[in-house]
Amino acid sequence: MTSGVFAATHDMARLAEPHVNTVCVPAPFIKHREPDLSYVLGTAQTISRRLRQGQPVILESTTFPRATVKVLKPILSES
Secondary structure (H helix, E strand, O other): OOOOOOOOOOOHHHOOOOOOEEEEOOOOEOHHHOEOOHHHHHHHHHHOOOOOOOOOEEEEOOOOOOHHHHHHHHHHHHO
């Protein structure tokens, strides 16, 4: 879209621009129907270097309940 309301990108240099970032990455199931969080973890580590303090991040993935708080938040809080 060109209206300035929504823009999808993989350009990590632009992460400080929006008011909110939404992370949409796969979390395919592995053994015992547990999600493979490697994409979530990798993305969290990458974006943590570019976010502004207090900038909301939404995780849209097939992870377990509360994955945002248990997995994403600790990584993003370190930056």
